[in-house]
Amino acid sequence: MTRYQLRMTSPVVREKRGRGKYKKKVREKKRPQEMATLHRLAVNAHSVWGYDGWTYIWTAAFTGMRPKEMWGLQRCFTSPNWPASDPLDSDDEKREPDLDRYTRMPALRVRSQHQWVEGERARVDPTYDSWRTLAVPPFLHEMHKALLASHDSQWMFRSHSGGPLLGTNFEEAYWSPIRDGSPAREGRYARVKIPAVPEMAKKRIQLLRHGHKEWLDEDGHPRVAVEVRMGREIGGVEGVYANVTPGMELRITETLQERWEKFMREEENVWLSPVLNPLPVDLSNRVPVQVNRGESLDVG
Numbered sequence: 001m002t003r004y005q006l007r008m009t010s011p012v013v014r015e016k017r018g019r020g021k022y023k024k025k026v027r028e029k030k031r032p033q034e035m036a037t038l039h040r041l042a043v044n045a046h047s048v049w050g051y052d053g054w055t056y057i058w059t060a061a062f063t064g065m066r067p068k069e070m071w072g073l074q075r076c077f078t079s080p081n082w083p084a085s086d087p088l089d090s091d092d093e094k095r096e097p098d099l100d101r102y103t104r105m106p107a108l109r110v111r112s113q114h115q116w117v118e119g120e121r122a123r124v125d126p127t128y129d130s131w132r133t134l135a136v137p138p139f140l141h142e143m144h145k146a147l148l149a150s151h152d153s154q155w156m157f158r159s160h161s162g163g164p165l166l167g168t169n170f171e172e173a174y175w176s177p178i179r180d181g182s183p184a185r186e187g188r189y190a191r192v193k194i195p196a197v198p199e200m201a202k203k204r205i206q207l208l209r210h211g212h213k214e215w216l217d218e219d220g221h222p223r224v225a226v227e228v229r230m231g232r233e234i235g236g237v238e239g240v241y242a243n244v245t246p247g248m249e250l251r252i253t254e255t256l257q258e259r260w261e262k263f264m265r266e267e268e269n270v271w272l273s274p275v276l277n278p279l280p281v282d283l284s285n286r287v288p289v290q291v292n293r294g295e296s297l298d299v300g
Helices: 035-063 067-071 095-102 138-149 170-180 207-218 223-229 236-241 246-266
Strands: 107-110 113-117 120-124 132-135
Touching: 035 067, 035 138, 035 170, 035 207, 035 246, 067 113, 095 132, 132 223, 132 246, 138 246, 207 223, 207 246, 223 236, 223 246
Parallel strands: none
Antiparallel strands: 107 132, 113 120
16 A cells, blocks of 8 residues: 555755855964064053053063963062962972072963952953963063052952952953043043054954964974963873973073164164152062952952
């Protein structure tokens, strides 16, 4: 009977679909990171944000930290204080090696980033759990010392109000005028005219981090030292056997310092931010205790 006859073809009508035309992903156009461009950004940042802004730009470019890692950078994890001030390492077997390795080679510690968690400010683990130590060149270490001596906030970089950067409209209030310029302002919030930096027009501040990676590659540093510094892991057998030595870190700081000094020598009449006067209190023995990870930091 036809009713029970086995069909040799599927009753489902299938449409013939081609693979479609391949569309290559459009990548963001980048320029090589130039010191002259960074200097113009830093000068603008000083006009917008004072010495915090001046130091922020150089720190982003010379450490490769992610923006929210910089927002969450606390006093106790900066190069003038760490590793001696790190309360989490007080009973850790890694503490003594860190003291020996980084007392003679200034470094900051990336422990967390600052984000909103259920409507409150909180310190959370960095992206991809990329806790890491970043050796810093001498000129940047001195900037950090001057900035920390000028205030007693737990945060390395403060907002205009003196509180944390998380919760501010960073793109509009800080980065946009630094990058694209701004007309002069009068009154309570008076500010000089800020010129645009055409090379960075409409660009993300994350490109300073990308530029740091370019510098490390250009200077020929080992891949493992570069990837660890950028907060990434190397997979496979290479990642198992590779290790960052003190010599690798020292060479990175040397090439970064050489880049800074070369720019200072070759550029004429380079404007440098005046060093801030320190607070009338010796802060060397007043390093705030670290806030536990995930604890609410909903302060001004």
